[in-house]
Amino acid sequence: MGVLWYGGNIYTMKSIGNTVDSVFIEDGIIVDTGDYHILKQNYGNKISEIKNLNGKTMFPGFVDSHLHIIGHGEKIAHLDLSLMTSPEQVAEALRSRVDNLHEGEWLIGEGWNENQWEDPRILHKDELDSICPNNPMLLTRVCRHAILANTHAMEKAGVNDRTKDPQGGKIVRNEEGQATGYFLDTAQEIIKKVVPDISIDKLTKLVGTSIDELLELGLVGGHSEDLAYYGGFNKTLAAFYNAINKENRRFRAHLLVHHEVVDDMIASEISFSEQNEYIELGAMKIFSDGALGGRTAWLSEPYEDDRDNYGIPIHSIEVLEDLVKKARLHGLPIAVHAIGDQAAWTVAKLIQKYPLNNGRRDRIIHAQVMNKQLLELLKSIDVVLDIQPTFVASDFPWIIDRLGEKRVQDAYPWKTYLQHGIPCAAGSDAPIEDVNPLHGIEAAVLRRSNIDGNIYNEKQQLSVYEAISLYTKGSAYVIGREHNRGQIDKGFLADFTILDVDLFQIPPEKIRTAKVEMTVVDGEIAYNRE
Known part of the structure; x- marks a missing residue:
């Protein structure tokens, strides 16, 4: 019936x-x-x-093509710093938590963003120590490509002034060579690895808390990348099973598989796109660069406000190529984080060199910085661009300082992609950005800054139909479900x-x-x- x-x-x-x-x-x-x-x-x-x-008005179910479901749950459960407008406000929020901490308990905060502070400076570990000297502290930047840690946390991780920078990361130091408590990209893992594992019950609760809010915001599904964290592939996948199946939540979770746990996926004998009607495994997730906020996105030309800096490639080109070859060995598409144009170019050339011939689709996630040569390459290969419209609203106008007036004209070029026939899907990258799909749709249409209220690159505004399509047909197409979803x-x-x-x-x-x-x-x- x-x-x-x-x-x-x-x-x-x-x-x-x-x-x-x-x-x-x-x-x-x-x-x-x-x-x-x-x-x-x-x-x-x-x-x-x-x-x-x-x-009322009915649409095909909105799907977020790129978010971190558990990370969004953490933002809800942990100390949310994303709306703070000054370092003093952040400090006060941290102090309010200290008195309630148990011995050895970590103080964890999410989403600080110095670009929206009147005084855009990075907090120093000495300031964090004065607030919380007896408990370890970990504060994740909004982009999730940088963290702040106090001395207690650094000591637990064995970090000192002589600790070397890892490949693809940086321990920020002062002029005397002393570590400041600021860790970029892969250097974050030095601190994160000593954070105690979360229990399966708490992990299940985070998944459920997150999904309940996603459903409330009109999302019927999301493409998420969580499986390499929180205790590993099997534990994290089990949390999704528990939250969606055992509690009878209906939500379509398409889970990207970080390259570090692909072997766990293979060992589990679970294939790409196979699970059940609500949970399925997706492409191999790879990071190729960092983020523009911390000047670690990999650019073909140096940063306008840091002329000796081109950003940080997470992997050497040889290692990145080996990862693509590994994905192809198992018939897997790749989903690669590439914000800078040099990162996107490198990934696109590897997709061109190792094409996927089984009907599955590769995606480049973010693709925020563009140039003409890269655009022509993207048109010639089979790839979907996974974009986040709300980045326009939150990154302008400070992004002009990073890229300069000329280069920023070719940045976040959503309309150009569609005009050139490059397929796109849209998501939020929550918890980095607001997960509400209506905010994403509006940002794609208006391109209005949440900071100064101005419209940037007006020629790149999408129609309402184009914007909604990104969250419906686009999200279905990128995972090969355009025949029955969207x-x-x-x-x-x-x-x-x-x-x-x-x-x-x-x-x-x-x-x-x-x-x-x-x-x-x-x-x-x-x-x-x-």
Whole structure:
């Protein structure tokens, strides 16, 4: 027996403006679409329930193509520093936590961002020691490519002024060569490795906490990268099973597999895209560079505000090539973090050298800095660009200091990608950015800075249809599910995001004010605002 939905604006996303009057679903699959009266007549004996949208608007279910589900749960559970506007405010928030710490307990904070402080300086470990001298402290920068640690944490990790920088990372030091407590990219792992493992119960709770909020925000699924952390592949995968299956949460988690745990995946005899209807394993995840905020994204030309710095390649080119070859050995696509244009160029050349011939799709994640030569290369290979629209809203105008007025004109070029036929999907990179897909859609359309309210690179603004497509058809295409996800059509999964307003009929600056009325996964209501 099935359910007939009608009575609202139902956008199929098959093409611009394409709508249907009603949708009949059965066993989690869309059986038919069309005129309400015809469907009611044709399927009358199979209809067990009729749901009236009462003028609300239905879309194919929104899917975040790049986030960190457990990391988002940590942001909710830990001390959230993302809205702080000064180092003093951060310090006060830390002090408020110290008195409640048990002996040996870590003080963990998430999301600090000096670029939104009036005094954009990096806190020194001496300041952290004055706040919290007796407990180890770990504060993750918003980009997740840098951390701050106090002396207690550094001592636990065995770090001193003579500790060497690892490949792909940097221990920031002062002019006297003393470590300041600031760790970039792979150097973070020196500290992180001594943080006590989280229990499976707490890990399951973090997954569940995160997914509950994602569903509330209208997301029916997300492509996440978590499996190399929190105690390893098997433990982290088990937490997803526990949170989604055992507690009967409906959410489609597509889990990228970090290259460091691909062997664990192979040993488990779990193949790409195989698990169950809600959990599946995806591409091999690789980091090729850092981030623009900490000047570690790998650029073809030096940073405008640091002329001797081109960023940091996480791996040597030889190691990066070996990782791609390993992925191909197992028939795996790759999903590579590449923010800088030199990083994206290096990855694209390897994809060109080692093409994937089994129908699976590689993706380059972020692709924020572009040049003409790189654009032509991307057009010539089979790759999807996994972009994060909200980076425009949070990175401008300070990104101009990093790249300069000329180069920034070719940065975050979402419209250019689409105009050149390069397929794209969109996500948030939560917890780094706001996970709300409506904020991402609005950012793609407006390109308005959250910092100064100005619009940047107006020619790169997307239409509302293009922006929504990134979270529906785009997210389905990148994982080879375009035949049954991302649209409202016969044979597609009955995953819907239902809003109180029609996004095509309101001013773009009002998109973020839309409210999610219901989130439907597999034909069942997974979240209901009422």
